[in-house]
Structures are given as structure tokens and as C-alpha cells.
Amino acid sequence: MFTRSVDPKYGALLAAAVAVLAMPSVALADGYPAQFEFGAPASNQDIAAVAIAIAPDGKGLPAGKGDHAAGKRVYEAKCGDCHGATLQGVPGLPDMPAGAALRLIGGRGTLTTGNPVMTVESYWPYATTLFDYIRRAMPFQSPGSLNADELYAVSAYILAEGNVIDKTMVLDAQTLPRVQMPNRDGFIPDPRPEFFK
């Protein structure tokens, strides 16, 4: 039963959720079962096919490894057309709505200016996020097509070009989560305290 397995601190929330479900407009009152028979148990195979997210702890990172030299080859073949030979984007490509999305490095020291340059180097708090994002969404023309070695390698290339890691560093499941990004402490979980009257 659901309520037995939940952390007590969510008990009140659960009660609230159940209360919501019991409201007349939803009418989950008499006649509605607590459990429904719809859906199927998700198999390990079902889960493995889609569970690709990597959190900052690196849990779930695949086997494999790569460094700057290997990453340069991947980058030049699959990334440079959009992100540019110097990782600064390509003039002439449409300006991205969210700013310098194509620009991967540079911009340190600009976050306190009115024209911040927000790149992997200057802005992203976790190297795992870089790996995760490239794996799920890049290269643009063939997302999800890089293998684990290529992913580690191209991550190493971008981070080394941005002087975040040394060019000799090999990234793998153990070393990637330990990379300290320059803006690691730049984020505040803050639900916007502003209250305008």
C-alpha cells in the first residue's frame, strides 16, 4: 500500500493529494478502487532502454573513456560545423534565442556584467550535465549517436579547450563526476523571493 512505503514527511502531501482526488469534481469517492489494474509492470529491459540520465554523482555513467586528443577528432567530425573550429560558434548561423548556445567556451568573469557570456566553461555547474546533454541531444543532426568513448572524449575536448581540465586528463565514469566546474557554486535554489505590491 502506498502510504506505508512513503517517507513520513510526505504523509501530509499524500493526504492532501488524496483529498484533492476526493473532491466532488473528480468524484473519486465510493466506487473508485484504491488500485487500478491498468498498465504493466516495467521490466528491467523497459527501464534500461530509456534510463539514460546522469546526475552530478555520476551514478549510471557507462564504461568507456576518452581524452582531449580523441575528442578533437570527434569534435571536428561532428560538432565543429555549428560550434566552430574554436568552439566559439559560427558567424552567420541564426542567433539562438537563448543567447550563445553555440558558443561552448570563454566568458569567465562576464556573469556580473550586463552582457554575460554563458558557456559550458563560464556557466555550467556540473561536467556530468555536459556528458548527459551531449548523449541525449547531440550531435544536432544525429542525436544519441555517439558511443561512450566518443562522449567521454568530446567532453574532455570541450573542458580542456575551456581550461577546465588538463589536456592529458582521461575522462571516465570515475573522473568525470570529480571535475570541478568554474561556476560550480554559482547556483542558488531560490524560489524568487521577490514580492511586488
Added chain:
Amino acid sequence: MHSDDFEHDHQKTRAIDEALSRIGKPIPEAQARYVAALEDCECKEGMFALAATRRQLFGGAGVVAAVGMTTMLPGPAMAKAPPGAGEYPVQADSTKEQGRMMGADGGYGLRSQFETDVRWVNPTKTAGFSPLQNSYGTITPSGLHYERHHGGIPNIDPARHGLVIHGMVDRPMRYSLADLRRFPTVSRTYFMECSGTTGSEIMKAREPTAQRTHGLVSTSEWTGVPFSTLLKQTGLKPGAAWVLAEGADAAVMTRSVPIDKCLSDALIVFAQNGEAMRPEQGYPMRLFLPGWEGNISIKWLRRLEVSDKPFYTREETAKYSDLITTTGKSRIFTFTMEAKSVITFPSGEMKLPGAGFYEITGLAWSGRGKIARVEVSTDGGKSWHLASLQDPVLAISQTRFHFPWIWDGTAAVIQSRATDETGYSQPTHQQLIVERGPLESGSLFYHMNAVQSWGIAADGSVKNVHPLG
């Protein structure tokens, strides 16, 4: 809206006024006979005027014959017509010949070929803006609902799509669209807004129309299953605190959601405005988090992973975080879309034909609940007056407001300011810049909800103006 359109609308208004003035008076004899004929018709299964005509035309041969005939009728010429419409011949006198028979549209209704409003799509083809300036009421037609994509619009066969819920749950589950539809459902009318909406306007007026300044907000009636219902099936393990939501698009878009939101008003939605949700809204199923920034309501939802921590995905760190340039620090997980409003008429690029009466109207909304009041200024914020709010005023939905105004024909600046039921009022640009620091072009100022100004020149032309000059 251009001046021609305005004149067209003006004529339309006069025609409507004329029609309204006849209410309560006898209808013409011909019309009375027509109505009487409808009431007498034998085709009670249909009760529609053209169905009766068709039955009469085909000599009562029956519905099957009639349907057989309609399938042979030529369809509308789609290529010539505006999007969403079909091109049909215009009759010289529509009262002197039968109208077209039913079925020519294939059974799915089209709008008039004389209506041309469409979404405006940005140059990078990542966002489509709803034409707010020509909107009526509060519901956005599904075909005009704003859209914002991070990897295009996937075309998903529901038979091959499943939603997997796993992680810190007792029973990992997989649900198909058919499974979801069997659960008890709820329908709720909610607005949705992209957190980047209006962001480029923070430092100066850039975009010409309400569509392009504010058009990444829309309202639909959404139907789906409460997320809490599904979590009740899977159970939650102790320590469950976040849920990663993931889409089946080319961006495999991901956001981390606090579990309390998932257990309160979050929905797994599969229908919009009474029919299956549109592909650009996430067909066959999406997450819907009422009142929160649009991108977190993951579309084409394929996976929900319960966790004890957020994942710090690219879309909640590199993007959709709020950099405070005065400190260099960024706020993350700033979910709620706060109170905001915009005057949709008159608004940018319209032209008023002359001094006189105008009904100012617009939309107001808040992710925190109901709109409590909307104030309108016609003197650039020196004085404010309460607008009337059109019923129903729903929580986390758009509210239509109206304000009567006599324009004296001199230059004016009109503004609206919304206050929600928590007492939060829309700030000015200056207040936001003081709180968060300036942010120039090329970057996005998320959660930008400052009071919008429209300047009206003495010649009646309306343009986007900025209070900071």
C-alpha cells in the same frame, strides 16, 4: 492588425450592432418559413440544416446513400486557403442557392477562408507565438496555442509509445495511452507560459506586436490523469523527493520536478480542448504542472524517474536559470510564473481610426492562483482605474479584462497591471532590473512580467514603447 483590418472589423461591429438592434422584433417571413421547415424535418437523427437539405435532395434514400454521395464531392482546395481553412467558391448570393453539403471537409471542421491569423514562428524555428492581439475570450484555439520545442516536433505512433515510471518506487510501471485513458480523469482550464516570454523586452522595446512580445502564453482545457493517481499505483520509497521527467523528442528534454508538485496538482495530460492533444503540445501524452514555466511540463512524456535529488539537467542549469547580474549568481528551480497581463486591444501595429470610444481589452494571468484585479492606465501610469474582469475568473488560467475608454485623439500610453489573489502585483521594468540586474541583448531575462506599455500617437498608430525610454 493593420488599418484595413481595423476598418473591416469596424464594419463588422456595425453589422453586429445592427443585428443586435433587431432582437425582440419579428423575423422576416422567409426566415420564419426556413426555421419552421427545419423544425418539421424528418431527419431527427441529425438536426442540422444541411442534413435536412441533403435528405430532401436525395429523395429520402437514406443516410448511407447520402454519405456515399458526399464522399464523391470535391474537397476544398487547401493549397490556396490560409492554414486551417479550405478554399471554397464564394456565392454571388448565398440565399439563392444551396450551400455546400456536409462532408466536403472530410468530417473535421475548417475555419473560414477569410480568417488568416497564424502563429508567428521565430527565425530559428524553435518557438511559435500565439496571435494574442486578435484573440477573443480566454481559450486559445489548439491550432494557435503557442509552441516551443527543443528538438523539433516528433511524430509519435501511440501504439509504440509508453510511459515508464521507475526509480524510488515500489512497483515500476509502464503505461500506454490506452492505459492512461482508462484511469479516472480530470479536466482543468490552465494557462501555460514559456518562462522566456517577453524576456527580450526588459531593457528596451524590441518587438512590434502583442503576438511577438507576449505570444508565448496560451490557455487550453487540459484532460488527463492526476500524477498522484499513478504514484499511488507505483508507491514511493522513503526519501523520494524529486522526479525526473523526460520526453521522447530529439532533445530527450529533461527536467527535475519536486515530488510535492507531483503529488498535488500535476497531471499526465492526453487531451486538449476536448480532443486528443496536438502533436506540438506533446501527443500522445505530456506532463502538466499548473502555473509553472512551460518547459518543465515535459511533452511526448516517456519516462518519470523518482529520485532523492534533482538531476541538474542542462535545461535547469545552463538554461531556464535566472542569472542575477548584480551578484553573478543564478537562481535555479524558479518554477512559478507570476502575475502578468497585456492589453491585446489596442496593441502594437494597430491603428485607431479616430478619437472616440474604444473598449480596451486584454488578458491577465498568474501561476499563483486567481487574478484579483486588473488596473488600466491611459496616461502612462500616472493614474490607474479598475478594469472589469470577465467571468469565469479561474485559478491559473487567463482572465479577460475590459475597460471603457474615450480617446481624445492626443498621444497616450496605455498599460495594464494585474494583481493576483496572493496580493502580488506586476512590477515595473525598473523594479525587476533593481532586483536582478540589467541584462542586455543576446541573453534571456526569464520570468519577465513587467507592466507592458503601448504608445498611441495622435494619428492613432499604436506601437510598443518602453517606460525606460
